[in-house]
Amino acid sequence: xxxxxxxxxxxxxxxxxxxxxxxxxxxxxxxxxxxxxxxxxxxxxxxxxxxxxxxxxxxxxxxxxxxxxxxxxxxxxxxxxxxxxxxxxxxxxxxxxxxxxxxxxxxxxxxxxxxxxxxxxxxxxxxxxxxxxxxxxxxxxxxxxxxxxxxxxxxxxxxxxxxxxxxxxxxxxxxxxxxxxxxxxxxxxxxxxxxxxxxxxxxxxxxxxxxxxxxxxxxxxxxxxxxxxxxxxxxxxxxxxxxxxxxxxxxxxxxxxxxxxxxxxxxxxxxxxxxxxxxxxxxxxxxxxxxxxxxxxxxxxxxxxxxxxxxxxxxxxxxxxxxxxxxxxxxxxxxxxxxxxxxxxxxxxxxxxxxxxxxxxxxxxxxxxxxxxxxxxxxxxxxxxxxxxxxxxxxxxxxxxxxxxxxxxxxxxxxxxxxxxxxxxxxxxxxxxxxxxxxxxxxxxxxxxxxxxxxxxxxxxxxxxxxxxxxxxxxxxxx
Amino acid sequence: xxxxxxxxxxxxxxxxxxxxxxxxxxxxxxxxxxxxxxxxxxxxxxxxxxxxxxxxxxxxxxxxxxxxxxxxxxxxxxxxxxxxxxxxxxxxxxxxxxxxxxxxxxxxxxxxxxxxxxxxxxxxxxxxxxxxxxxxxxxxxxxxxxxxxxxxxxxxxxxxxxxxxxxxxxxxxxxxxxxxxxxxxxxxxxxxxxxxxxxxxxxxxxxxxxxxxxxxxxxxxxxxxxxxxxxxxxxxxxxxxxxxxxxxxx
Numbered sequence: 001x002x003x004x005x006x007x008x009x010x011x012x013x014x015x016x017x018x019x020x021x022x023x024x025x026x027x028x029x030x031x032x033x034x035x036x037x038x039x040x041x042x043x044x045x046x047x048x049x050x051x052x053x054x055x056x057x058x059x060x061x062x063x064x065x066x067x068x069x070x071x072x073x074x075x076x077x078x079x080x081x082x083x084x085x086x087x088x089x090x091x092x093x094x095x096x097x098x099x100x101x102x103x104x105x106x107x108x109x110x111x112x113x114x115x116x117x118x119x120x121x122x123x124x125x126x127x128x129x130x131x132x133x134x135x136x137x138x139x140x141x142x143x144x145x146x147x148x149x150x151x152x153x154x155x156x157x158x159x160x161x162x163x164x165x166x167x168x169x170x171x172x173x174x175x176x177x178x179x180x181x182x183x184x185x186x187x188x189x190x191x192x193x194x195x196x197x198x199x200x201x202x203x204x205x206x207x208x209x210x211x212x213x214x215x216x217x218x219x220x221x222x223x224x225x226x227x228x229x230x231x232x233x234x235x236x237x238x239x240x241x242x243x244x245x246x247x248x249x250x251x252x253x254x255x256x257x258x259x260x261x262x263x264x265x266x267x268x269x270x271x272x273x274x275x276x277x278x279x280x281x282x283x284x285x286x287x288x289x290x291x292x293x294x295x296x297x298x299x300x301x302x303x304x305x306x307x308x309x310x311x312x313x314x315x316x317x318x319x320x321x322x323x324x325x326x327x328x329x330x331x332x333x334x335x336x337x338x339x340x341x342x343x344x345x346x347x348x349x350x351x352x353x354x355x356x357x358x359x360x361x362x363x364x365x366x367x368x369x370x371x372x373x374x375x376x377x378x379x380x381x382x383x384x385x386x387x388x389x390x391x392x393x394x395x396x397x398x399x400x401x402x403x404x405x406x407x408x409x410x411x412x413x414x415x416x417x418x419x420x421x422x423x424x425x426x427x428x429x430x431x432x433x434x435x436x437x438x439x440x441x442x443x444x445x446x447x448x449x450x451x452x453x454x455x456x457x458x459x460x461x462x463x464x465x466x467x468x469x470x471x472x473x474x475x476x477x478x479x
Numbered sequence: 480x481x482x483x484x485x486x487x488x489x490x491x492x493x494x495x496x497x498x499x500x501x502x503x504x505x506x507x508x509x510x511x512x513x514x515x516x517x518x519x520x521x522x523x524x525x526x527x528x529x530x531x532x533x534x535x536x537x538x539x540x541x542x543x544x545x546x547x548x549x550x551x552x553x554x555x556x557x558x559x560x561x562x563x564x565x566x567x568x569x570x571x572x573x574x575x576x577x578x579x580x581x582x583x584x585x586x587x588x589x590x591x592x593x594x595x596x597x598x599x600x601x602x603x604x605x606x607x608x609x610x611x612x613x614x615x616x617x618x619x620x621x622x623x624x625x626x627x628x629x630x631x632x633x634x635x636x637x638x639x640x641x642x643x644x645x646x647x648x649x650x651x652x653x654x655x656x657x658x659x660x661x662x663x664x665x666x667x668x669x670x671x672x673x674x675x676x677x678x679x680x681x682x683x684x685x686x687x688x689x690x691x692x693x694x695x696x697x698x699x700x701x702x703x704x705x706x707x708x709x710x711x712x713x714x715x716x717x718x719x720x721x722x723x724x725x726x727x728x729x
Contacts, residue, residue, distance in 0.1 A: 059681050084684040093685050100678030105626055109602040109698070114686035116695040125697035147629040165686060309640045327644040333671055334637040335645065337663050348646050374670055392646065 007075045007090065007168045007201065009033040009056070014070035016051050016060055016225075020375060025051040027225040028070065035168070036199040038215045038233070040206055043222035044407040045379035049205040050096060052222075053171045056203070057093040058084040074169070089118065092167035096174045096378060096405070098154035099331075107133070107149070107157055108142040114165040132160035135190050137183075151178040151330065151401075152295025159187065163194070169201040170194075176211050177404045180294045180433050181472040188214040207407055208434065210478045248440040250415065258285025261323060261396055261427040262306060266315035269301050276453055278315070281446070285395075285425045288418070290432060290442035290458075292473060297448045299431045300330060303398045306429060319396065326394025326421075330401045330431075332381035333374055335388070341376070342369040344384060349391045363387040364410065379405035383413075390417055395426040403434055415441065439475040447473065485528030486594065489705035491604035492611065498595045500713035504720040505587045511576070513723045514583035517716055521590050524712060528598050535590075542589045546582035553578030601625040606696040615694050623679065630675060634668045 009032070016026040026048045033039050041049050054060045061068050062084055072079045079087060095101045104110045111132045115125040133139040136156040141149065149157065155178040162170065170191075176184045192214050194200055206212055209219065221229040260282050268277040275298040283289055291299045304310040305317060307327045319325075329335050338344040345356050360366045363383045368376065373384060382402055389397070397418060403411050418428050418441075432438055438445060438458070445461040447454040452468075454461045462474045471477050486494055501521065505514050525535045559573030605618035642649055642663060649660040683689075 057685060059685070063677075063681055063684065084681075085687050085690040088685050088687045089690070095678070095682065095685075097678070100675060101682040103626065103679045103682050104602050104622060106600065106602050112697050113683075113688075116697055117687035117690060119691050119693060119695055122695055122697040122699075125695055129697075145629075147633065161686065304640070307640075307644060309643065325644060329637070329641065331637070333674070334634070334667075335641040337641075337645070337647065337667055374674060388645070 007035045009169065009201065009203075010071075010073040010076075011056075012071050012073070014052075014055065014072060015068070016048070016055055017067045019065055019067075020371065024225050025066070026055070029222075029225065029227065030070075031220060031227070033201060033203065035201055038202045038204070038217040040204050040209060040212050040215075040217035040219045041222060042206060042209055042219060043228070045405060045410055046377050047222045048225040049222060050173055050377065051225075053093055053173045053203070053205060056169075056171055057091050058082060058087040059093075085117075088114075088165070088167070090167055091169040091171060092162040092165050093171040094159050094162050094173060094175055096177060098151065098158040098178060101158040101161070102146045102154060105146055106142075107138065107144050107146055110146055110157055111161045111164050114161055118165065128164040128166070132164035135163060136160040137186055150296035152180050152183055155179050155295075156183060156187075163190075166198075167200070169203070172202070172204045172206075174205055174207065174405060176206060176208055176433075178295070178401075178433075181435055181477070182294055182470075184211045184433070185214075185472050185477075188212065191215060207405070210436070248437050250440040258287070258425060259320065261285050261287070261320050263318045264306070264315070265317070267305060267312035267317060268314045269298050269305065269312060274313070275301070275450055276448055279453055280315070281455055283427050283429065285427055286422055287443045288422055288428045288430065288441055289444050289446055290430045290438040291446045291448060292432065292435065292438050293448040297450065299448055300400055302448065303327065303400050303429060303431060306396070307398055323396050324392065324394045325396045325398065326389040326392055327398040328382070328385050328389050328400060328402050330404075332378065332385040335385045336373045336381065339372060340370050341365060341373050341384060344373050344388060345391070347388065349388075359387050359391065362413075364413065377405070379407075379410060382406065383410060386414060386417065390421070394421065395424070397421045397426055397428040399428065399430045401431055401433070403432060403437065411437070435473060436475045436478050485705060486524060486598035486709060487528055489709045490607060491599045491601075492607035493706040493709045494595055494599045495604060495607070497709045497713040498591055501591045501716055502588055504716045505584045508720040508723050509580055510720075510723045511579055511583065513716075513719055514580065514587055516719060518583060518587050518590065520712055520716065521587065521594060524709075525590075525594050528594070538593065539586065539590055542586060546585045549585055550578035550582040553581050596625065596628075603698060606698050609694065609696045614692075616689070619683075619688070626679075627672065627675075631668060631672060634671050635664070638664055638667050638671075 011029060011031045014026055014029045015024050017024045029048070029052065041052060043049055051060060054064060055068065056072060058079060060066050074090060102110055104113055108129060111129045112125050115128045120128070130139070133142055136159055138153060138156045138160060141153060141157070146154070146157065155175070159175060175187060179187060188211065191202055202215065204212060204215070204217065216234045218233040219231040220227055262283045264279060264281050266278045266280050268274050268279070270276070291302060293299055301310065305312055307325050336344060338347055341360065342356055345359055356369070357366070360369055363386065365380060365383060365387070368380065373381065376384065382405060386402060399418070402414055406414065418430070422428055430441070439462065442458050444456060445458045447461055447465060454464050465471070465473045501517055505517060522532070522535055526532055554570055554574040555568055557574035557577045558569050558571050560576070561572040562569065563572065563575075564570040601622045605615070605622045608618040609615045647663050649664060650656045651660055
């Protein structure tokens with residue numbers, strides 16, 4: 001196509017229904033997105049955002065079976081019969097789960113994969129790879145084996161691999177999900193430049209609209225597959241009123257003064273070299289510790305050590321007698337064992353149908369009791385694993401990025417369940433990149449980076465981070 | 480995988496050709512001497528590629544155990560040649576020889592394949608295959624197969640950890656428990672693998688895989704003296720096989 005041609009996207013009465021569901025994921029969705037425009041799509045979990053992205057990229061219905069009606073046109077051309085691999089020259093999709101996107105074994109080769117498929121000359125491929133790696137700040141990872149990267153590093157790699165293809169339209173399905181705050185800032189600064197200088201259309205699905213401020217997007221709110229509200233670009237939005245994540249006004253936590261639940265004494269962790277050394281703290285009954293820090297800083301590893309799933313090179317971890325550990329993993333599919341949601345809830349905790357129904361309703365999974373758990377959205381899978389973990393009545397609750405893919409209502413549900421555990425004398429350790437939420441929820445904050453360990457009340461830790469110039473990790477950056 | 484010693488530094492295509500040569504020879508020539516010599520050659524290559532001798536043999540301990548089972552099965556089931564023992568089982572020279580050949584062949588194929596996987600960057604190999612004129616889809620089939628090795632290892636570890644925190648006890652002490660273990664271990668890993676296959680297919684199509692009949696091989700392949708060494712070992716194995724076949728060595 002000639003480069004002067006406009007690449008406006010016209011979505012007209014688009015409806016999508018998956019074979020195993022009894023309602024439409026998208027219901028007559030219509031929208032026009034002008035070339036070069038930045039549009040954010042937000043809405044509750046399961047409202048059809050990911051389906052919209054996958055349909056725009058051509059994966060629904062050609063690779064993901066679904067009944068589709070309506071039409072999507074790009075530059076006036078209907079995309080109905082365009083194969084995904086042909087459409088990918090114009091539309092690039094960064095998927096929600098970076099693990100699912102990476103298909104080679106080295107970071108350099110992963111970024112080269114798309115340009116090589118485009119049959120570009122080898123020097124051009126190499127130049128795009130270097131540019132992509134540099135733009136996402138991961139040039140130092142170029143020779144790393146992809147399976148050894150952290151979640152955030154994989155996310156950056158997945159984004160670099162799509163940017164290297166230089167499509168005219170970029171679709172991002174929750175690009176900040178696995179990124180640390182520093183990475184979120186860098187990503188949107190890059191995308192902002194990309195949109196401005198290259199005049200590319202950006203469609204970003206995001207629960208954390210606060211993270212998108214640098215892009216000043218037009219916002220489309222979806223619910224149950226339909227548009228419920230549109231906000232023009234640069235409009236100030238009341239996040240809470242719009243049902244979005246951003247600012248949090250939670251009741252202040254009470255000062256924890258219970259008995260020690262877990263005593264950590266001079267533990268160290270690292271692979272080839274120590275990520276952190278001599279980490280010591282005592283967690284008390286009724287306390288919430290929130291762990292923050294850059295990707296690859298060993299936050300998940302700390303949770304595994306606290307759960308007794310891994311051993312520290314040095315030091316000791318002592319749990320008080322009667323400690324019952326509950327651990328919600330970062331990737332929920334690892335914790336799902338049964339064939340239906342109902343069986344999954346009952347696994348290890350047999351109870352009557354009424355009890356299961358109540359738990360499904362509480363976790364906002366009612367109506368999905370016979371669904372295959374792994375066919376649920378990531379957000380739904382996380383709520384399911386939270387529900388199954390809480391069913392074991394833990395008094396040491398470990399949560400690894402539980403808020404990824406969750407809308408405001410689901411986050412508030414998770415917080416209320418966490419506080420129930422804490423109010424009953426339990427202790428919670430939460431890993432998150434949502435800094436405003438960390439500030440609102442924590443009794444103490446632990447910041448972990450290579451060689452830097454800060455532990456204390458939120459105000460104290462955020463103050464020290466400010467002094468260190470790590471403003472991406474302070475709440476005011478996101479308020 | 481670009482650094483390192485020995486076969487890490489030879490070109491992936493050379494390693495591939497070497498693997499084919501070694502496996503081809505042990506399959507084509509039923510000779511204990513050839514198989515033993517090639518196993519020794521593989522051990523030398525592994526050591527020059529960075530393995531400590533003890534490490535090489537430790538890696539083979541499960542394979543050796545299985546090779547021993549093969550040896551015993553062959554020795555007990557083949558009854559030709561001189562008879563050594565008649566009761567309680569019949570053991571003959573033919574059975575022992577067939578068992579030794581089978582076990583050695585198994586050890587050579589597994590150890591050479593493991594060495595190949597450890598020392599060869601599959602991405603670079605796929606690029607080499609493309610340069611050699613092999614359709615890139617086949618090259619990427621190979622990459623994807625290897626991509627799933629660490630994936631399944633990680634999934635298995637995570638599923639086992641999830642079982643521990645969910646209080647699911649897995650044991651293999653009875654057929655019922657084995658079925659239980661399979662259901663709660665292998666089924667989640669397998670289902671997860673199938674989902675991953677789907678999502679990687681989407682990811683590949685989403686980056687124009689299959690759009691054209693050719694694709695660029697962008698990574699330059701520096702030539703190394705180790706490629707010549709590897710080819711020399713492969714050539715030596717083939718020459719040894721020819722001599723063995725003519726001389727009718729056992």
